[in-house]
Amino acid sequence: MFGYIHQIVVNQFQLDINSDHGFRHWEKIEKIGIYLAKHTKADITVIKLFALLHDSKRENEFDDPLHGIRAAQFVEELFKKRLLPLTQFQLTQLIYACKFHSDSLAKSEDMTVQICWDSDRLDLWRIGITPNPLYLYTDTAKKAKTILWAKNLKINHSQKIKEYIKEEFERRQRQFTWMPGDLILIRRGKKRLIKQ
Numbered sequence: 351m352f353g354y355i356h357q358i359v360v361n362q363f364q365l366d367i368n369s370d371h372g373f374r375h376w377e378k379i380e381k382i383g384i385y386l387a388k389h390t391k392a393d394i395t396v397i398k399l400f401a402l403l404h405d406s407k408r409e410n411e412f413d414d415p416l417h418g419i420r421a422a423q424f425v426e427e428l429f430k431k432r433l434l435p436l437t438q439f440q441l442t443q444l445i446y447a448c449k450f451h452s453d454s455l456a457k458s459e460d461m462t463v464q465i466c467w468d469s470d471r472l473d474l475w476r477i478g479i480t481p482n483p484l485y486l487y488t489d490t491a492k493k494a495k496t497i498l499w500a501k502n503l504k505i506n507h508s509q510k511i512k513e514y515i516k517e518e519f520e521r522r523q524r525q526f527t528w529m530p531g532d533l534i535l536i537r538r539g540k541k542r543l544i545k546q
């Protein structure tokens with residue numbers, strides 16, 4: 351899945367696109383979510399959008415307790431601009447899933463929301479944490495076989511995504527690297543780079 355919503359998300363994303371909360375994580379969650387949703391009535395559109403949006407408003411890689419709330423607000427904004435192809439019910443599911451995804455005590459009886467949260471937690475392997483079945487919601491996610499499958503899951507980025515990641519990386523490099531002809535503005539002790 352790659353489209354205009356990806357571009358909007360990437361353009362405003364404050365962290366490194368290749369970081370622990372960047373593109374690879376979003377793609378893995380999408381794949382895990384689709385796997386968990388098999389043989390259920392869970393909503394794939396909501397799961398895919400959760401994968402893309404739930405960490406989109408992170409401001410750091412570590413402790414950022416309000417990023418879920420910001421992501422939920424972002425979802426609402428995008429919906430108001432008619433950029434998300436969702437019904438009102440799907441919107442409610444996505445907002446709830448984003449808002450509470452990092453709250454280990456959060457509860458939901460909705461299978462779609464549970465799969466969103468499970469898919470995020472099953473990708474904890476990437477930061478060296480073994481997912482704990484006590485904090486997973488669905489029976490499929492709690493299985494040792496599924497937890498191990500998520501550990502070994504490999505993502506093959508499509509050529510288009512690889513190119514996009516490379517372009518985005520280079521664009522950001524240019525933005526934050528001083529080049530001859532650029533001006534450095536120092537105001538109140540803070541340096542600001544003005545590109546020429």
Ligand SMILES: [Fe+2]
Nearest residue numbers: 375404405470
């Ligand atoms: Fe996440």
